[in-house]
Amino acid sequence: MKLQVKDMEIETGGPLVATINKNDAEKMDLHPLDRAKIIKGKKIETVVLNISETGAIVPEGKIGLCEEVMNSLKLKVGDHIRLVPTKKPLSLEYIKKKLDGFRLSKKEIDQIVWDIVHNKLSDIELTYFVAACYSHELDIRETTLLTKAMSRFGDILRIKRYPILDKHCVGGVCGNRTTMLIVPIVAACGVTIPKTSSRSITSPAGTADTMEVLANVSFSIKKMKKIVERTNACIVWGGALNLAPADDKIIRVERPLAIDAKSQLLASVMAKKASVSATHLLVDIPAGKGSKIGSMKKALSLKKDFEDLAKNLGIKIKVIITDGREPIGNGIGPALEARDVLWTLRNDKMTPLDLKRKSLMMAGLMLEMAGKAAKGGGYYLAKKTLESGKAYKKMVEIIKMQEGKIIKPENIPLGQLSWDVRAKKTGIIKEINNITIARIARVAGAPQDKGAGIYLYKHIGDKVKKGEKVFTIYAYHKSKLDYAKELFRKLDGVCIG
């Protein structure tokens, strides 16, 4: 059927969409969400159909197109195109199969991931896939296949070096900016570590948000390669790259119901590691009250899942379970965390010792994995590298390569408004709950307001006198600071016994 183009002025960001009039749809026996090909000259795009019930939006004889189709077929308003019904993507059959509880083959998983990456599936169809994987957990064979497919159908960082190190933390602990210490320590010892990190989704800061206080974090894969080849390392935002792109599309439909299908989560994480060609991986699972992994049983089960999957992928792995009951470091929020990192690298007296200790322990393990230190000797090599100033020097190199400028930690700008929380009685700090701290820091403005957040003077077990400062909230806007104060008064989670 010939139809005249109308520009709908919509960008879908996902599957390509076209809207036709109800009467034209009836003539062609087409229904909402059916597929059709749009043909203009020798160019073809496959779209998912919407049906306009009234002529007000799309009258008979016209077709409303999203920006993506307008651009890809180089169409102008008023052009004529041919619309031809076409079959649904093959992967729908496989998604149905999984929803029916059957195991999927390599071919089937590849097809599903290919269709996701190439925007062939509508939101509804993708949601069925997520629901199917959630109801019928993928087994280790399927998870391995999914991981490989997610990595393969995206860009891959190819660096001809061995070993290539990587680290991952399952998250849930405020502060905990170990990556920004581990990367320069390990790289200063001559080990390659091309680190991609995420931005915060529900926390007050992600590593990418924090690094962004000091340098640019959005690079092409070509530029990323250059940085790594020059400095052994980088700390960039994974979202700016096209590594395992199926992941972001899946996360989008998981969000509304806060679904996290375990096997899919594992596949997402490991696919990103495979995409930077990592050969050795250290995984940190913080566990305990107030963290993501509440019990040791859960932590051990997740540890085993990581180990099994890494083995199948040929990645050498070490998984550690750490104390996730309270924030690590003093600053919470991008600028406050960046300040902690710089103080530590510069061996300043303001260094948060818990952050330093944990980072050295992890960097040590990674140096042992990389063969740079004997078993048990990694910690000392890491400590020497940090305290000699070599790690700071390496960080300066990385920041410069990433188009940042060197700034003293004291000069990092914070929110100009602040409010101190003081102890109501003398005693010992019994709890500083991550969930509570994260909510207050976010309400104060983190991570969007870089200098907003919380600075902790105390950790669990510390003595505190009545009237002494426990933490300070920083913000740029009075309304946000007021809301953060109000929230602190309402929430439990910081307690002195």
Added chain:
Amino acid sequence: MKLQVKDMEIETGGPLVATINKNDAEKMDLHPLDRAKIIKGKKIETVVLNISETGAIVPEGKIGLCEEVMNSLKLKVGDHIRLVPTKKPLSLEYIKKKLDGFRLSKKEIDQIVWDIVHNKLSDIELTYFVAACYSHELDIRETTLLTKAMSRFGDILRIKRYPILDKHCVGGVCGNRTTMLIVPIVAACGVTIPKTSSRSITSPAGTADTMEVLANVSFSIKKMKKIVERTNACIVWGGALNLAPADDKIIRVERPLAIDAKSQLLASVMAKKASVSATHLLVDIPAGKGSKIGSMKKALSLKKDFEDLAKNLGIKIKVIITDGREPIGNGIGPALEARDVLWTLRNDKMTPLDLKRKSLMMAGLMLEMAGKAAKGGGYYLAKKTLESGKAYKKMVEIIKMQEGKIIKPENIPLGQLSWDVRAKKTGIIKEINNITIARIARVAGAPQDKGAGIYLYKHIGDKVKKGEKVFTIYAYHKSKLDYAKELFRKLDGVCIG
């Protein structure tokens, strides 16, 4: 946040949608598919958010609204509104619970159905509900609760009579237009039967499509009530009414994967019956090769499900399993089926005897259920009512009340193009497969082209001579007839042994 209105010129037909710029979204910590309230004076609407990645579609400071929101808040382009983040609907928690395999309570099911009916759920969220019900089949208690909720959150036809009869066929058999014979027979015997029917989705004609050849089928519930009070009956399109409206919204997201969650299907059917206040119900399950229900085991299991659910709803039910291996009646397509119905009602020599026999049997059972005939006597009462012309007289009444005009069956217009399929050898008809016949009739134009379709001269078991006509295809357009011919040559399904 204050934003200026932009009209997106989109109608969603589902949940209300608003699009804001990425930068505004970041400021408010909003993500795609989050909920927000749009406030204009004293009016409020809750919307699901889209995020525009570039300023080209929705620049900072603006908000793009769908037609439904523009109209409901009486907004004009350039107006200012206030946008306030709000919580997700309660039902999301319950949908997640079901997806996790737990049973749902009355309160939870009510909330989910209410949110579906009031367009509070996005496609993704609704899809999770369907997937959850598919993976974790609702039990009979949940199915009953779902049925009641679907019926309650919609219009209800209230007629102060007892009994009120209804019938239902699970479909899959071409022709089989028994409803249009049963309704006038039963109504002529003084029994109330307010029949709502569907249009075809995948078949060559639904009862609503066929009745539309003779009369109007789209009425308000008020007008429907008037018709039933005057004539004891009606044959109207359920889609024009607001009976159990959750159903249509669920079907929309089931379509892409051809999901049919059994318990949900049962709930949909029974909710429509509850919505017309039916007290007695006859269900026809055609079974056998080429029908929807392939095996007797499946048919018996479905029968039991209907019986259990009806019992819980307080509806007296009778379920029959009939022969679904071939079309019932000779005409296939709206006009051709309407002609069969009129011939039968007028006791014409062209009456298809299989259709007459099945309709009398079913009408007889319903008359027995209604207490109008003793057990075993219903068939004879139905036969007398039909052959005496009383049923035809009743149909004339109904057609007139439904704004139709009385037409002779011979004068019903058919497609002016036709093509005869003739036997290639002498023998006995072994198979006339419903799926094959339905596909050919649809390709010829049915149900959109009312007079298109197939007319059968033979049924299974009939003798046929070489060169004798087996069926004729009717169409309005040469291209459609050609495609139907081509399809007939390619498909198996009509065979002579």
